[in-house]
Amino acid sequence: MKLDDSVKTIRAIVVDDEALARQGLSLRLKELGNVEVLQECQNGREALEAIAELTPDLVFLDIQMPGMTGFEVVERLQQDNMPLVIFVTAYDEYAVNAFEIHAVDYLLKPIELDRLEAAVIKARQRLQSDRGEDEKKLLLDIVISLTGKSAQAVAELLRSGENPVKTCEKLAIKDGASTTFVPIRDIDWIDAAGDYMCVHAKGDTHIMRTTMKELESQLDSTLFQRVHRSTIVNLDRVEKVSSHINGEFHLTLSCGASLKMSRSYKDKVKHFF
Incomplete structure (x- = not known):
């Protein structure tokens, strides 16, 4: 659905380390109309070079990129040519409600056209209103509110491969x-099944390539606990616990599954006993 042709065109830049992602987003923006993609980075x-040279109204900025993350790009932007950033x-863990609370939008890959249109409309409203707020401060506040860490600390964690957000609402598989x-x-x-979870x-069963430790770090420990070296269970799903002579236990879940719990993990779910 195209936006109103009478509305002033938004000058935008698309930043993503994946060529197909850049091209796909640019094509979708062209479909919407009234958005001119000045450059793909x-x-x-x-x-940073394109923003300094072209002074766009809006930047579509990927968060996790090699070399320099989206958060680091925000840190290094000059105050006098600060564009709006979507x-x-x-990774859904970065897309929590803090973005909406701070009135800066986000798009979750794969991008849906209606969601893109809503984000562009929101950006247009911001551009047409009084932008007296410090945009750079606003964006950096988002980074901190998402992670509890400074933008620099988040960038370091991303480069090291660690997840800066301990829990999330969805798993991206x-x-x-x-x-x-x-x-x-x-x-x-x-x-666990070898190198896969x-x-x-x-x-349904979804397969993802990660480690048990990395997956645990994304889950709420008050709800998910390891009951075996290769098993994590949602404690709210446990309906029955049966003990065995060898000291092990079997957990029966509400979905009907029966899981083995090792003795060494008994303390993690002691509230059942």
């Missing part, structure tokens, strides 16, 4: 070119 350095991310977002609340249990939710 593949990294933070190119983005963050783009494939990639399968080739597609990504499935599984709500955390829907997960019954997770078990099997996420069981609402009768």
Whole structure:
């Protein structure tokens, strides 16, 4: 759906390290109309140069990029040519409500056209209103509110491969070119299969390549606990605990699954006993 042709065109830059993602977003913006993509940038350095030279109204900025993250780009922007920024991310943990609370939008990959249109409309409203607020401070506040850390600390964590947000509302599970977002609340249990994790939710099993430790760091420890070296369970799903002579226990979940719990993990779920 195209925007009103009588409305002033928004001058934009698209920043993403993936060529297909840049091209796809640019094509969708062209479909909307009234958004001119001045340049596509593949990294933070190119983005900073393009913003300084072209002074766009709006930047679509990928968060997790090699070399310089989207957060670092925001830190290095000059105050006198600060554009509006719509963050783009494939990881839902970065897209929590703090973005909306601070009136700066985000787009979650894969980007839906109606969601893109809503984000552009919001940006247009911001551009037409009095932008007396310090945009750079606003964006940096978002980084801090999302993570409890400074933008520099977040950038360091991203470069090291660590997850700066301990818990999230959804798991982003990639399968080739597609990504499935599984709500955390829907997960019954997770078990390991070599280098892969099997996420069981609402009768479906989703496979993701990660480690048990990395996955644990994304889950709320008050709800999810390890009950075996290769199993994490949603404690709210446990309906029955059965003990065995060898000291192990079996947990029966509301979905009907039966899981083995090792003796060494008994203390983690002691409220059941």
